[in-house]
Amino acid sequence: MSGKVQVQVQLVRCMSGQAASKINLPASLCRRLRDITPDAYGTLRKMMIQMERSSCLGSSLELTAQELAANRVLKRIKCKELETGFQNPSQFTPGHHIYDVLQKVKRSPLFRMLQDMPKGGLLHAHDTALCSTDFLIDLTYRENLWICTANQGCQAIAFRFSQSEPVLKPAADDCRWQPMSEYREQHGELKVRNYLRKRFTMYPFTNFVSTNEAWRKFMSIFTLLDGLLLHAPVWADYYYNALREMHADGVQYLELRSLIPNLYSLDGSKLSMENTVEIYKTETERFLKHHPDFIGAKLIYAPLRGVQTKVVEKYVEDCVALNKKYPNFLIGFDLVGHEEMGRPLVDFVKPLLKMPEHINFYFHSGETNWFGTSIDENLIDAILLGTKRIGHGYAVVKHPVAMELAKKLDIPIEVCPVSNQVLQLGHDYRNHPAAMLIANNVPIVIASDDPSFWHASPLTHDFYFAFLGIAPYTADLRLLKHLAMSSLKYSALTAEEQTKALEKWQKKWDEWIACVTEKAEGYAD
Amino acid sequence: MSGKVQVQVQLVRCMSGQAASKINLPASLCRRLRDITPDAYGTLRKMMIQMERSSCLGSSLELTAQELAANRVLKRIKCKELETGFQNPSQFTPGHHIYDVLQKVKRSPLFRMLQDMPKGGLLHAHDTALCSTDFLIDLTYRENLWICTANQGCQAIAFRFSQSEPVLKPAADDCRWQPMSEYREQHGELKVRNYLRKRFTMYPFTNFVSTNEAWRKFMSIFTLLDGLLLHAPVWADYYYNALREMHADGVQYLELRSLIPNLYSLDGSKLSMENTVEIYKTETERFLKHHPDFIGAKLIYAPLRGVQTKVVEKYVEDCVALNKKYPNFLIGFDLVGHEEMGRPLVDFVKPLLKMPEHINFYFHSGETNWFGTSIDENLIDAILLGTKRIGHGYAVVKHPVAMELAKKLDIPIEVCPVSNQVLQLGHDYRNHPAAMLIANNVPIVIASDDPSFWHASPLTHDFYFAFLGIAPYTADLRLLKHLAMSSLKYSALTAEEQTKALEKWQKKWDEWIACVTEKAEGYAD
Known part of the structure; x- marks a missing residue:
């Protein structure tokens, strides 16, 4: 072997991750590379790109x-959208804020194709941020609903179902209760609908200057919705409707993070946490009966993280008790709330280690762009505590050891592209860190977090931005299929349940593939 | 060893990059981690964070x-700025566009400290984008300068030094030449100064919607400046002043990318490229004579990339000829211009392979956030062509093989934080990909690209945003020293020159360290 060929061979060996750590390449190597013919260069280049x-x-x-045929359709549609973007990047939707391109995205042939695609399970979503705004507004027409407003009725502070004026006093001083019907009459139906459309979401576009401000607005929506949704019968209907909207959006399975709040009755009495779980279970079963192609749902108990250690002790006890009563339904634990302001996992190690092994952790961690703080160090704790998945993990790419462990231990990152944008972690989807996870073959699933708050579809918008904006140009049906299957593989479904789940998914997948190939032209714009 | 201890040991071994590829960890491992005492957990956690x-x-x-003492001062000052940011992220300058925080940054104690720091060499900067705007405006007062304006004098199209009205016809149809002095009288001095302050930079803040638009504005500044700077005597003064401004900003060495344009004389005749290089050489030597603590400068011939293959053949010939005449001064080659619109390196492989081994490549590549296109594949070609450094390499983190090779072959990435922001690759410095390079110990140098166009200091703003916004919370004097030394290590200085360069740098570094410790309080705000 001549000297120059040896250089190329060494280079190629060095490129493979396996070999990389074993070879000590002399730095001078790269200087001798020009001693090659253009043809040989072409071969080497092809090898290297193939390796990547x-x-x-x-x-x-x-x-x-059949899939290859469908892939050709998919690639044609995707490339068209990408090429338009190359020509004029200002027209490339993943370069913009979702607020500015929501309608444009909905008209995109690629989006419509992804909406039909069976995407498997949604593994990261929160209890009261699931349903469409229209459904929420419909709920405000229900009987016995009261609204508490401040600033001469201009600002909605709280809702409550009650037969007479609620005794509950919301936070605002000058807040006054009135029946919702009276409020609607007073201000005019259309005006109220438009007002609620804004109050129930992060819209209209606000140029938040920081994550903290975005989170304040975000948490205020949860607070406002509480009185509307925590009424037991509404809770059941809200959840059932969420399943219906997901199902229509190509989602067959749900793993829901819930605060498992105490619901209330019309007389103001509080119900038990068990009762809340019972509603989830009953409604899931009811939905399954009417939609046999649906796979099911499981619960992750996910109370707020900004608390004292002894509160976490209580969380663990509650979780154990609920899991005992609903062993194959309430299957995991997490802590939620603004990670940057809440307390880090390390503060709660002692109570968390008491959680029995069979209850999984699914910790939010690294939902931040601060680097090297107690916030992104949550990633280390999540892994050391044996988390089964990592919620968000936006910062994991800055932590090579954590990233390597996620890969080796097969801990997927729950990537929520739209949520990260709206909550101000990053703007342009092309810079989302999940691109590095995809490039490095680190397991991920795509999730939507709180789609209700940004008028997004239950899962399709996140798939759209992930596929078109985050993944490489070359990403195709292989990635989509991998992501859909991963959402079942990394779920809490038992081995037996998983087999059945995959069967249900495969059936819909095959139908979709056939459909894509058949109505190829139907996706054109 | 008990079962549970074995799990921890395996985990720790797995964390080390060396061992990672050799261990096949069972995925079930992470489930058993809870069987540990809180104390042992604490130890394991410390190890893992230390490893990261x-x-x-x-x-x-x-x-x-002495350095440790200075480091304490530095850390106190840095932490203060970071803590203010944690409390209120809207006040954290690296979360904003430089246009919005330029004055605030200049008042920052950390910025002032970094300004004094001997930062070594500036390895990525372009010929006509170096000097402060004030200096440029001063140049417009020189004798024999003409200005060509369109839209009734409202829009400056071109400049030209000439004894009588220039015969040159600029692109704009309705463009009309007049002596600069007349133009100034006509519009009023202050108005003209304010107008030029805008026209010579990317200011005022414009919310460009894409890289393409930013680049159009960017290239228009170069075009406007040509007539002003390409006049031989001005060219010399401009370059000399650039060295003076760099020197004042803590830069001791320069590796300049230059188009090596043909300059013009007052009578309109064109001078040779050799003449241009001669000016660079003479002025560098003159500067060195007056500033013996300066290390020097070298040239990289960097013509435009948007050309036909045969033009690149000519480039290579010119480069060889110039290098023959200035063997230790003109030492490298690159191609410049908007990478996303220009042609990829792969198109030019044939002529580029003809470049003799002793002339280094310093290719711009991956200055994009498109992923998996011919643009970021320039990274592959740059490496395969044996580039000595990578210009920008913004996309390298999405290319694990290229990134691994950059590390193994010791090819540093020239990171230009402010340029990347202004040219619309990313907004928040905390999301800049260089964070991943720092975390993964991939060699980098910090550079400023075109500081003149964004009113930035020759190098300090880039150091400031890299250190405060991109690097981790824990980054300290070690990183700064490493970056300064890297800028000499990865330069084109010969071994002998490098030894002398390091001596000159070390002298200033020791003075600075002593100064920081002494006037610790002087940096407080």
């Missing part, structure tokens, strides 16, 4: 002949 | 007692 592409998430997946 | 920190760029650098 084959290390991408999902790239090793083999497609059937 | 020690893999960071510069972390292994040992500091002297």
